[in-house]
Structure formats: structure tokens, C-alpha cells
Amino acid sequence: MKKILFVVGSLREGSFDQQFAQNAEKALEGKAEVSYLDWSQVPVFSQDLEANTPAAVQAARDAVLAADAIWFFSPVYNFAIPGSVKNLLDWLSRALDLSDPTGPSALNEKVTTVSILANGGHEPVADAYRALFPFIRTQFVDEITTTQVNDSAWVDGKFVATDDVLANLDKQAQALLAAID
Ligand SMILES: Cc1cc2nc3c(=O)[nH]c(=O)nc-3n(C[C@H](O)[C@H](O)[C@H](O)COP(=O)(O)O)c2cc1C
Secondary structure: OOEEEEEEOOOOOOOHHHHHHHHHHHHOOOOOEEEEOOOOOOOOOOHHHOOOOOHHHHHHHHHHHHOOEEEEEEEOEOOEOOHHHHHHHHHHHOEOOOOOOOOOEOOOOOEEEEEEEOOOOHHHHHHHHHHHHHHOOOEEOOOOEEEOOOOOHHHHOOOOOOHHHHHHHHHHHHHHHHHHO
């Protein structure tokens, strides 16, 4: 079975993006093996850290290399990609062999897609990912599912996807599977 790595772009306990990802996991049930990347210990990027790859970065690279595709679930921070997610992508975009800076990264030619959860700013962030993923040499599957946060989630902490959102996740899952078939 194909392996799909999920990257939840929020480290918050009870994250709505985490719950959004669980909906997508259901769309892949029986069709792919899903695992979640633990990127909580990835440090703020500095070129000074690169010579001695931090363990958390190495683990993230290994997980990416082992996956057939990567599905990101992203919040919107100030109408932009959250800095923490961009930091992770900056690390992953770097060449594996430091003596060849333009050489392949762990992400090289990897199939990627993203879903976006927010109350405002979906479009600029979708466009930012549409520009970024091909730039870092991934094969981007542009079937972005976007969702609002349901009002009650702010009270009880439970994200509830609408039927339309579930249908979009299904469509996105099919497109992702087709890209790695
Ligand atoms: C620094 C920061 C900036 C935010 N900016 C936006 C924004 O531009 N648009 C929006 O809809 N929500 C914004 N939010 C609210 C987040 O969408 C909300 O916290 C959401 O729950 C984050 O996803 P999570 O539950 O997976 O952590 C922002 C939150 C933070 C912490």
C-alpha cells in the first residue's frame, strides 16, 4: 500500500487542523497507509546548524523520503503561511548533500498537496502554497480543500467538517492517490 505522510501545521493541543487531518485520513482508509510527522522539535532554521543535521530534522527528512506523498494541513496566520510551517519547509527544501547546494532535497519530486483551515485568508495562503511547492521542486496536486472553523468549535474544541468539505477531501484524496499510482 502507498504511504502518505500527514503534516499537521499546528502544534497546538486539540488543534482543529489535527481534527481536519483525521477527516482526510478517513477518506484514505483502506487505500493508503497514513502516518503523521512529528516535527515539534525542529529548530528555527540557521545555516550554522546545517553542517551537523539536528536529529529532529534528520527524522523529518527520513519520514519524507519514506513517503510516496505528503499531505499538509495548514492554518492561516495573519493571511500567510504560518512561520513554523514555512520553517519546516525551509529545512526540508535544503540539499541533502551540502557539497552540492543545488542537488536534491528530501522533497525532490515528492508529490505534495495541502488543505487549509481558517476563517479568513484561505486564498492568499492557497496561492502562496501553489507558488512554494513547485518552487521547492515538489509535484503539487492542486486540489486544495479549504474549510472554515465551525462556530461551536471555539466553545467545545470540536472541529466539524461540513458535507461539502468532506466531499472535497474525498476528491483531494483521489487526486493524490492518482498522482502516486
Ligand atoms: C499568530 C496567529 C495568526 C492568526 N491569523 C489568522 C488569520 O489570518 N486568519 C484566520 O482565519 N485565523 C487566524 N488565526 C486563528 C487560527 O486560524 C486559529 O487559531 C486556528 O484554530 C489555528 O488552527 P489550529 O486549531 O489547528 O491550531 C491566527 C492565529 C494565530 C495564532
